[in-house]
Amino acid sequence: MQGAGAAETRGGSKPWLVQDGLWERIEPLLPVVERRFRYPGRRRIGDRRVPCGILFVLYTGIPWRHLPQELGFGSGMSCWRRLRDWNDAGVWQRLLELLLAELRSARMLHFSRAAVGSSHVRALIRALKGGPATGRSPVDRAKTGSRHHVIVDAHGIPLAVTLTGGNRNDVTQLIPLIQAVPPIHGRCGQLLRRPRRLYADRGYGHDVHRGRVRRLEITPIIARRGTGHGSGLGIHRWVVEGAVALLHWFRRLRSRWEIRDDIHQAFATLGCAIICWRRLKTSL
Known part of the structure; x- marks a missing residue:
């Protein structure tokens, strides 16, 4: 996904691309995953790309298995697992609470x-x-x-x-x-x-x-x-x-x-x- 950061910063025409400001709020909320050295398995896709795949499914409504591989967001099943795991860790609820707090600070709530x-x-x-x-x-x-x-x-x-x-x-x-x-x-x-x-x-x-x-x-x-x-x-x-x-x-x-x-x-x-x-x- 070459040049993804620049595209995410620009990109209003592709709303599933996570902008830098939003990623700065999501990243600290993500659970730490310990790296396995003895049986590492397949290389884990970077956390920055996965929210884009999740948002792509949220915006378009396509089945997970149809998530286009050429977008570089990982497989649909990988994104589904990350959505599940991060939801279990309370990431999405804490993200909502964080944004509500910022809206309150900005006197918009x-x-x-x-x-x-x-x-x-x-x-x-x-x-x-x-x-x-x-x-x-x-x-x-x-x-x-x-x-x-x-x-x-x-x-x-x-x-x-x-x-x-x-x-x-x-x-x-x-x-x-x-x-x-x-x-x-x-x-x-x-x-x-x-x-x-x-x-x-x-x-x-x-x-x-x-x-x-x-x-x-x-x-x-x-x-x-x-x-x-x-x-x-x-x-x-x-x-x-x-x-x-x-x-x-x-x-x-x-x-x-x-x-x-x-x-x-x-x-x-x-x-x-x-x-x-x-x-x-x-x-x-």
């Missing part, structure tokens, strides 16, 4: 309010075989799939994303989604963890869950069930719809390809981190 939402994605043939976190959707002709549950800040920056079966009701994931928001560093004072107000549509409109949100010291502003459209909350809720659309701009997240839910969750968390990185670049 606003916790005055947050919004939650979800979207159903269909499971393709491999995941239909019985992968975890799949189920028949009650709103998509009982098609088997999964749901992405997303919480964003006032400007649509994704704070957390969780994965459930397509048959799970949104309201059951309200508290777990709030609890999935990591403590955010970045400025002097207390860690950010809870927004002041939380906006949600009628799917979350149960009094029991409103009470649980209040006990977390968050003011719930949730449309009442049984009321018609036009609650007026869309003026604040549209940001979560935009964040879901950005996540699904990554072709690999438009459908559930993976049988393993941890691999799909890794892609979703990485997608959130890339969205945060794009926002952060505007302040650099």
